[in-house]
Amino acid sequence: NAGVTQTPKFQVLKTGQSMTLQCAQDMNHNSMYWYRQDPGMGLRLIYYSASEGTTDKGEVPNGYNVSRLNKREFSLRLESAAPSQTSVYFCASSRADSGSPYEQYFGPGTRLTVT
Amino acid sequence: SQQGEEDPQALSIQEGENATMNCSYKTSINNLQWYRQNSGRGLVHLILIRSNEREKHSGRLRVTLDTSKKSSSLLITASRAADTASYFCATYYGNNRLAFGKGNQVVVIP
Numbered sequence: 001n002a003g004v005t006q007t008p009k010f011q012v013l014k015t016g017q018s019m020t021l022q023c024a025q026d027m028n029h030n031s032m033y034w035y036r037q038d039p040g041m042g043l044r045l046i047y048y049s050a051s052e053g054t055t056d057k058g059e060v061p062n063g064y065n066v067s068r069l070n071k072r073e074f075s076l077r078l079e080s081a082a083p084s085q086t087s088v089y090f091c092a093s094s095r096a097d098s099g100s101p102y103e104q105y106f107g108p109g110t111r112l113t114v115t
Numbered sequence: 116s117q118q119g120e121e122d123p124q125a126l127s128i129q130e131g132e133n134a135t136m137n138c139s140y141k142t143s144i145n146n147l148q149w150y151r152q153n154s155g156r157g158l159v160h161l162i163l164i165r166s167n168e169r170e171k172h173s174g175r176l177r178v179t180l181d182t183s184k185k186s187s188s189l190l191i192t193a194s195r196a197a198d199t200a201s202y203f204c205a206t207y208y209g210n211n212r213l214a215f216g217k218g219n220q221v222v223v224i225p
């Protein structure tokens with residue numbers, strides 16, 4: 001099992017460009033998440049998908065959109081990149097039963113620089 | 116939203132020593148989790164402790180939870196150089212979401 005995979009690993013964008021970060025998991029998990037990690041800020045939730053067909057905003061959703069393509073895949077799109085979106089982006093997945101949080105499994109991250 | 120806050124932020128110890136880090140949170144929890152992040156990698160789940168548990172062990176890890184003080188501690192015994200990492204606590208705040216603290220950086224000197 002590959003677990004959670006993310007592409008690309010590194011990306012440099014110019015301000016105003018768009019891109020999509022891809023995430024896939026092979027653990028048959030219902031829930032998937034996108035986080036960003038900035039120095040001294042810990043992880044902040046951007047968007048999440050509690051189950052296939054649903055997506056919801058997290059703590060810092062502005063400037064991002066997501067698509068839960070199917071149970072395996074959850075993509076994050078930056079429509080018009082800004083320098084403030086320079087960060088490391090992590091995708092995660094989790095088994096989910098209602099009201100019973102389980103551990104999350106993380107991908108290796110995408111390091112994004114916006115110039 | 117709930118937020119785990121680790122204390123202290125950075126810790127440097129000699130190999131073989133114990134490392135202790137703390138986490139506090141603000142509201143009632145269902146469970147609290149600890150994760151490790153090696154430099155440049157994704158987070159890895161270490162241990163989960165439920166609100167009705169006071170202590171839990173996993174190998175060289177010991178986690179305690181004091182719900183009356185809204186705090187948890189992670190103890191790593193007999194530390195190794197490979198334990199050098201950042202450690203995060205995370206609390207559940209509904210709909211399968213976790214709130215992560217800012218992390219403790221631990222450096223184990225060989």
